[in-house]
Amino acid sequence: MEKLKIYVVEKSYSDYSAEQEIIEKAGGELLFAHCKRERDIIEQCGDADALLLRQTPVGDEAFQKLTKLRVISRYGIGYDNVDVESATRHGVIVTIVPDYCVCEVADHTIALLMAAIRRIPLRDRFVRLGAWDLTSDYPVFSTKNKTLGLVGYGKTAREVRKRLSGFPFRVVSFDPYVPEEIFKKDSVLRLDLHTLVMISHYISVHVPLNEETYHLFNLNTFRKMRRSSILINTSRGQVIDTNALYTALKEGFISGAALDVYEKEPFDINDPLTALDSIILSDHASWYSVESQIKLQVRTALEAMRVLCGIIPENPVNPEAQYSKVRGVLEAQTHVDLHSLNV
Numbered sequence: 001m002e003k004l005k006i007y008v009v010e011k012s013y014s015d016y017s018a019e020q021e022i023i024e025k026a027g028g029e030l031l032f033a034h035c036k037r038e039r040d041i042i043e044q045c046g047d048a049d050a051l052l053l054r055q056t057p058v059g060d061e062a063f064q065k066l067t068k069l070r071v072i073s074r075y076g077i078g079y080d081n082v083d084v085e086s087a088t089r090h091g092v093i094v095t096i097v098p099d100y101c102v103c104e105v106a107d108h109t110i111a112l113l114m115a116a117i118r119r120i121p122l123r124d125r126f127v128r129l130g131a132w133d134l135t136s137d138y139p140v141f142s143t144k145n146k147t148l149g150l151v152g153y154g155k156t157a158r159e160v161r162k163r164l165s166g167f168p169f170r171v172v173s174f175d176p177y178v179p180e181e182i183f184k185k186d187s188v189l190r191l192d193l194h195t196l197v198m199i200s201h202y203i204s205v206h207v208p209l210n211e212e213t214y215h216l217f218n219l220n221t222f223r224k225m226r227r228s229s230i231l232i233n234t235s236r237g238q239v240i241d242t243n244a245l246y247t248a249l250k251e252g253f254i255s256g257a258a259l260d261v262y263e264k265e266p267f268d269i270n271d272p273l274t275a276l277d278s279i280i281l282s283d284h285a286s287w288y289s290v291e292s293q294i295k296l297q298v299r300t301a302l303e304a305m306r307v308l309c310g311i312i313p314e315n316p317v318n319p320e321a322q323y324s325k326v327r328g329v330l331e332a333q334t335h336v337d338l339h340s341l342n343v
Contacts, residue, residue, distance in 0.1 A: 004028035004308050005068075006050040006301075009035045012075075018294065019052065019301040026305040038062050050304040053082070055265070060086040071095065071307035073300045076287070078236060080209045084318050094317040095303040099155060100295045101287040106159035108286035109204055109234045112258035116230045117143060117202070121280050138277075141228065144168045149200030151216070152207035152235065153178045153188065160204060161186055172196055197224050202232070209236035217241065222248035230256040234286040237261040242273070249278045260286045 006028050008016060020030045033044040035056045042065045045051060050071045051058070058072060063086050071093045072082055079096055087094050115121060119138050126134055146169055150157040153175035161171055172189040174196045183190045193216075197203070203225070207213045217231065217240040225231075231254060233240055242263045248254050258280035265284060273279055287296075299314075306313045 004049045005031055005047055006052065006304055006308075007031045007033050007045045007048045009033050009041060009045065009051050009053045009056050012054055013293065013297065016297070018297045022298065022301040022305060026309060028305065028308065042066070049308055052300055052304060055081055057081045058087075059083040063087060063090040063092060071304050071313075073304035073307075073313075075296055075300045077101075078209060079317050080236070080238075082317075088318045088321045091321055093307045093313060093319075093321045095300075095307070095313045096315050096317055097296055097299045097303070098315055100299060101289070101292040102155045102159055104289045104292050105156045105234050105286045106163055108260060108282070109156075109160050109206075109232055110163055112232050112234070112260065112280060112282065113202060113204065113230070116232065116256050116258040116280055117141075122277050146170070146201040147172060147199055149173065149191075149196040149203045150188070151175075151193065151196065151203060151205045153183065154206060156234075157204070157206040158182075158186065160206070161188060169202075172200065194224070197221055198226075200229060201226060202230050204232040205235045205239055207235050207239060209238050213239050215239070215241040215244075217245070219244040219247060222253045225254050227252060227255060229254045230258070232258045234260045237263045237265065242271070246272050246276070249273075249276050256280075258282075260284055 004027060006023050008019070008030065011032050011034060016030065023030045028049070033040070035041045035044060038057050038059055038061060041051070041056060041058060041062050046066060047068055048066055049068050050073060051069065052075065053072050054075045058081065060083055063069065063083070069092055072087065073095045074082065075097070077096055077098050079094055082094055084094055118140055122138060123134060148164065148169040148171050150160065150171065150173040153173040157173065164171070170189075172191050173183065174191055174193045180190065205217070207216070213236070215238065219241065222244060231240075237259075240259070240263070245257060249257060256278045260282045261284055267281065267283070273281070303313045303315065
């Protein structure tokens with residue numbers, strides 16, 4: 001029997017032994033491509049049964065050309081680089097790993113928040129240049145009696161709330177999809193977005209990217225915010241209109257921002273935002289820890305092999321995709337218990 005072919009679309013990690021062990025035990029072969037565009041996937045992965053994907057876009061053309069493809073297992077939480085509607089039409093399951101880095105993102109969010117409030121990166125730069133006693137030029141305000149607004153109140157935002165329980169913030173949140181009892185349990189005041197934006201001193205964004213959230217923070221939003229407010233984003237770059245953010249910081253509509261995600265990545269070093277002292281930039285690193293990377297690699301490979309072995313994946317984006325078209329072998333035929341491989 002021909003081995004199932006599973007391609008790593010972009011070789012981004014230094015070690016793929018975890019994926020290789022899982023895939024080979026389930027009767028597959030791990031192969032590597034070097035793709036940046038959809039066309040690269042079509043040219044390099046034409047005989048793929050599964051793709052292990054990070055950021056390369058996959059659209060309708062790829063689904064038409066890759067006739068053996070039955071699953072795209074994405075390294076990560078989001079899936080906006082995959083045309084899920086087309087995948088579903090072609091019977092391709094798309095899977096994600098939604099909770100591998102919740103603690104890491106919460107930690108990074110708080111690190112950015114406190115660094116922005118206390119202006120730590122700016123002070124570090126100036127001290128290295130010989131400056132001292134910057135208080136008059138770059139004022140810092142107390143966190144006491146300040147309001148922190150969480151836009152989105154899913155798992156990550158809740159972890160942020162938990163970590164900040166010792167700080168003197170009043171925490172409010174906007175999320176129309178979270179049950180009221182969760183807000184009450186966490187002593188978080190539920191608000192509409194308009195009110196949250198107007199009253200919050202600090203705003204942290206924790207929403208997925210979709211039609212509702214694209215450019216949720218635009219020039220109109222920034223004009224409603226406090227002039228002293230600080231915006232943190234560790235969710236998705238396109239939630240914020242970057243040009244509008246530059247204007248808001250330059251014109252003083254808000255006082256600061258800290259970003260880990262951007263509309264275009266890698267971030268352009270010539271972007272006008274880099275010239276501003278009022279913003280902190282990090283390299284889409286909020287997901288990362290040694291532990292979270294291992295978890296991500298293991299679970300991404302497991303999801304791909306579950307689908308190819310006829311097992312329902314744990315986190316399908318499009319469960320309505322036609323399982324009757326799933327190719328590969330059933331678990332009974334492979335003599336492999338995939339559940340025993342779970343880590």
